[in-house]
Amino acid sequence: MPAAPRVSPAAVFTPEEWVPFQRRSPFAGLLLVAHCWGVIGLAMAAAVMWPVLIPLAVMIIGTRQLGLAILMHEAAHGALSQSLKLNDAVGHWLCAVPVGTSLTAYRPYHLAHHRFAQQSEDPDKGLSDPFPVSPASLRRKVIRDLTGQTFFKQRILLPLAILRRARVEGANHAYDAAVVSRSIIAFLAVNAALATGLALVGAGWAFWVLWLLPMATWFPFVTRIRNIAEHACVEGSADDAFRAARTTRASWWERAFIAPYWVNFHAEHHLFMHVPCWKLPRLHRLTRSKPEGVRMVVAPGYLPVLKLATRG
Template sequence: MPAAPRVRAADVFTPEEWAPFQTRAGWVGPLLVAHCWGVIALAVAAGVIWPILIPVCVMVIGTRQLGLAILMHEAAHGGLSPNRRVNDFLGHWLCAVPVGASLDAYRPYHLAHHKYAQQAEDPDLVLSAPFPVSRASLRRKIIRDLTGQTFFKQRVLFALKAFGTSRDADMAEGAVVTGKSAPPFLLVNAALFAVMALAGVWWAWFALWLLPLATWFPMVTRLRNIAEHACVEGSATDPFRAARTTRAGWWERAFIAPYWVNFHAEHHLFMHVPCWKLPALHRAVRATEPGRRMEVAPGYAAVMREATSHSLRKTA
């Protein structure tokens, strides 16, 4: 099985230029996890105090639930802490399990995605290969997300068919991320419900945790998946075009793409660089001659237009 083409840091940077991207601060990863839960807690409190804000709170919380999945992804690369036990505890119990994932199941799956990115053996290829699609097709997918149908499929059907042979695009990452984690997911969510019930706001678990998890979280996860790899010409042969980076304004970072997940091209080039250093890595890579080949979109709306354009050829 041929692995995806690679590029070495030494092919792009001098040792002095590369040195800042090799260091890791042990406190940043835990701080990001605390930040994510802090935003969720504040949004829950705002929704409880001012129920009129619940629709906005659902979007904020759903995006931070995606943030937990992104920080689980960081842990899969050992990026949350230099200490492996701390890294894996944070990544599994505080990031993966609350949103129905398993770090132990996700890590080998995701590293296989990096090894075979956009090759036939890439387990995530089914997420990008169908694109471009019609606007009606994308609209149907988003409606399924926002009405809870995707959540039901992932949390119920995946638990019954975990790690089966299906190549359905919606079964790829989800089966691995959710299929083996039903018992701890239920346990942690029971604890969250108990905490809210003891605080006298039992309904907040349904309105301000389960509802975002069942609606906004699947939708922004889909947008993230599309933006990362869909419709990138030359992605199977050029390491600088293995993925797409999407410029994100403050509102996109708040409601779609937290924790620098939009810098995906840089992540595929140098997957061990911590997520919080990706903006600086983006500037450094783009300043080089090969870095100009990277696919950089001006925003998520532009990516969705490209992903629904039938004039594009599927080149993956």
């Protein structure tokens, strides 16, 4: 099986340039997890006090639910804590399980994606292969996301299909089946605890409107946008390590509502996957200053990427 092209940091940077990216912070990743839950909590509190803010809160919370998935991804690379036990415990119970995933199932799957990025053995290749699609096709996908149909398929139909050993049409089955089958009980338990906690403070409705609704609508929507932006329609991605993924420049509102925690710097992440996410902006600037950096695929924003992905 051919592995994806690789590049050594030593081939691009001087030893002095690379030193800052080798250092690991003992607390930065944990602070990001605290930040993510803090934003969710503040958005919930604001919407409970001022219900007119509920639509805005749904978008903010849905984006931070994606943020939890992104921080789970950091844990899969061992980047949340210098302690592997703490890294895995936080990554699993505070990041993965609340949004219905499993760090244990995700890690080997994701590392296979890095090893075979855009090769035929890449387990994520099916997410980018269909693009470009027609504008009508993308609209149908977005409607399914924002109306909860994607969530229903992944959280209801797929678990039932696993129990019956059946197939769910359109599922990324290798990943979805592994994650859902290993996380459903923990997901239900953690969400029951969250619902109980909100009920005890007199805001039981907030679980349904300010936690489950974002997870069923905005979270799948921004996850789709993220998947499209990272690998769809990137020419030469299977042959050139500098083109294995796309980096998308994100404005403040895109970081708030689409791409939290520097997930938009995906080309840099594929080049040097052990660099923590909070160092990716600096890595982006340094890499782009090198002759090899001009080969990277960098989009000016998410709207241009969606236009590219619907040029068919």
